[in-house]
Amino acid sequence: MSRTALINIDTQQSFFHREYWQEKDFPDFQQAISALIAGCEARGVPVVDIFHVADSGPFSLESGFVAPMPFLTHQPAVTFYKHVHNAFTDTGLDRWLRVRDINHLIICGIRTEQCCETTARVASDLGYRVTFASEATLTFPMTHKGITLDCDALRHRTETVLEGRFATIKTVHEILECE
Template identity: 80%
Template sequence: MSRSALINIDTQQSFFHRDYWQEDDFPAFQQAISQLISGCQDLKIPVVDIFHVDDQSPFSLESGYVKPMPFLQHQANVTFQKHVHNAFTDTGLDLWLRSRDINHLIICGIRTEQCCETTTRVASDLGYRVSFVSEAMLTFPMSWKGVTLDTQTLRHRTETVLAGRFAEIQTVAECLESLS
């Protein structure tokens, strides 16, 4: 039998204070992640909040920004702080999940191609079945060597490298339907 948990990664106020912050995709993200969290809570699926913490910057505890974005109204079952891109290293998340016989993770949150993707890869390597709900994720354009990838290209690239290897790619509706 599959036991699930929703892993909400880095949906924290720190991002509002980064120079790359953009509002473009934020309304759709708010709606999708709120629907996913609410749907999981209705199904009694535990919600795990993960917050990224650094020594300095808007991600430091001293900044006061390492807290949920204001639109989030849920009460997490548990919260972990991470200091690297994945939500497992030195956090206690794996122990918490295994002690509850959870073997299926639903991933959502902020930076699709960074912390969400990295957590998905590690989760898969640890033996978890993973649903990657990129519709309930947010990211920002990235540039390297003069080439800028927009958010849709980053999302497509991430889904492409994860699909069938590390995760099942699902919309919010598909994910909630599969849990019912």
């Protein structure tokens, strides 16, 4: 059994119903994450789906949108629901991984600088080796104090703060070459 798991974070239909949703980077993300999932499945790496759940709106279970995006056809090894930014707090993910002696996590999903980055940081703090597949993550522009960071700037910022501290940044091709 592989000691690696692919953690697919928040790749859910809820995002289609947010005001900031945009299609600009979606085709590239869709292609990258699909290749990563298929490659991991072919190598016997379990895929873990994580979905964000809120009390109301498009992230509530009642909305019907807390479901995989339509292009995703894989069968996850397990699915966990989270209520915070990281995939570990109160989900059972850590226990599930440890019972299976998994010590290496590949992180992909939505949003690069929020739930994906936060999960990578927590995973590292918990002792996991973390690979961050930033090309298989998706985000949206953010504005603070009149300054907007586009998706490329947010991705670069995330890679900069994670690399060598919390994770190793790799492309999908590099990840699948190693597994």
